Amino acid sequence: MIRDVRASALIALCCAVAGVGLAGCDESAQGDANPSEIMEWADGEGSFTGTKKIEVDGRSVNVSCSGTPVEGRPVVVLLHGGGDGLGKMAGFQQSLSERDRVCSYDRLGAGASDQPDGPQTLESGGEVLTAVLDQVAGDAPVVLAGHSLGGLIAARYAPDHQDRVAGLVLMDATSPTQSADLAKEIPESATGMAVELREQTLAVLRGESPEKLVVPDGEVRSAGDIPVEVIQHGKQYLAAVPEYGPGLERAWSGGQRKWLAMSSRSTLISAANSEHYIYVDQPGLAVQAVQRVVAQAAGD
Template sequence: MLGKHKACVVAALCSTVIGAGVTGCGADSLENWDPLAPATRTADAGAISGTEKIDVEGRSVNVSCSGEPAKGEPVIMLMHGGGDALDKLAALQKTLSEQHRVCSYDRLGAGASAQPEGPQDFAGAGRILTGVLDRVAGDRPVVLAGHSLGGLLAARYAPDHKERVKGLVLMDATSPTMADDITKAIPESATGPAAELRAQNLAMFQGQNPEKLVIADGKVRSAGDIPVEVIQHGKPYLAAVPKYGKRLEQAWAAGQRKWLALSSGSKLSTAANSGHYIYLDQPEVAVKAIDRVAAQAARQSQDQ
């Protein structure tokens, strides 16, 4: 039984913790997250319908788009968690595309996109995201909706791209201080499954993951007054870790609250019947949150 619990929690944490950040990023990376967008934005040239591979900085990036754009409405960009790919978001994208223009993409090292040339950092991941947004959104406003690692990337990206990112939905996003959280929750003196979990996650922070992302903690920076909805899991799956499960759950909840500093318009809610994959366990919660943020972002954009 213990082995089964351990396997489930390790798998979940692999996704949640990888959500923490991107490779080789120290404080300097956070400050230099792709501050300049490319000059050319080409969303109006051959809009993508379905799945297509595009070139971004000489790398092949797998992109999927669906739904018809409405005037003044933001483009929704879905961002998958660590160890996942855009196909896992397919059902959510299909539902959202009934009312919105929705896109998703595989990050380098994930799904059908090219492998990264080497370790990735926040700046590099940001440039790839910018290139994708240039192609699928052009000058239109964007709402980023990210799960786990995707949520952390979205939250790190938004403060430096206020002219473009007009709303955020973070679905059980990795804590901005995940490395510190896990080292405090599971001490170096731990033994057994908890010790293994600690070691595995710290290795992932150092880049031993499919995307070669080196995870670094950082402060939450403000993205202004954009609408932000932070959704945390309600089922305490981390509690399955022997001895230290309660600490992990408390650290995770604290990490979700830290994301509220993103905006004066941030809100925190709990998906009561969901584990880490909120958009799969309670898709209606994710859809309603994205609908609300998109509507508010559209109103704010029209008022400016």
């Protein structure tokens, strides 16, 4: 029994600390809706509701859109965490689409999209994101809302695309210095659960995951004065790691604060009743954060 509990805790902690996909991450939380239940139909040139595949450099990328475009308001684009897919965020997407146009996509190596040909970088992943935005938003501005690894990808993408990214919501985003944070908090002398956590997480950050995405540490770059909301988990579940848990919580919180440097209009809030999956544990709080950023981006 104890061994099973430790194994489950390790999987959950690896998913959270890395923010990237390890086998078993999907067991930690599930969205409320199944994307297969959404019918696909065209509703005008260049626009659609439901799911469809688009081609990006010869690879098939799975995309889902819902909600009606509103003139003067950005399109919301959701970026899932590592080990997840757009289906995990389907319930969140449906809630947001009651007011705005909302789209999501499976990155290469995730969900129903094709596998990558080889290792991916944040730059090559950004090219896929650009192709998705061209399809789902056209010339309209976008608000990127990313969870975990998806938050890091959104935050790395925005500074180089200030012409189209009008706002960001980062939900427990992977730290910009995740590898260094983890190596510092769990030294090589560590044993047991802690060392397993460190080694598995660092391996995934090197690209040893289905997405094959290499995630290097880096400085936070400014995306100008766009509205940015950073949401961090409030339940300190990382403290469950024997001996090193409190340090991991401090490092994670520090990583969230680092993202505030992205904009002069950044704010940090804590989801008091949430662990890593904030949009599942406290969906209302996450929805309100996205709606606030969309409203600010639209000049409301």
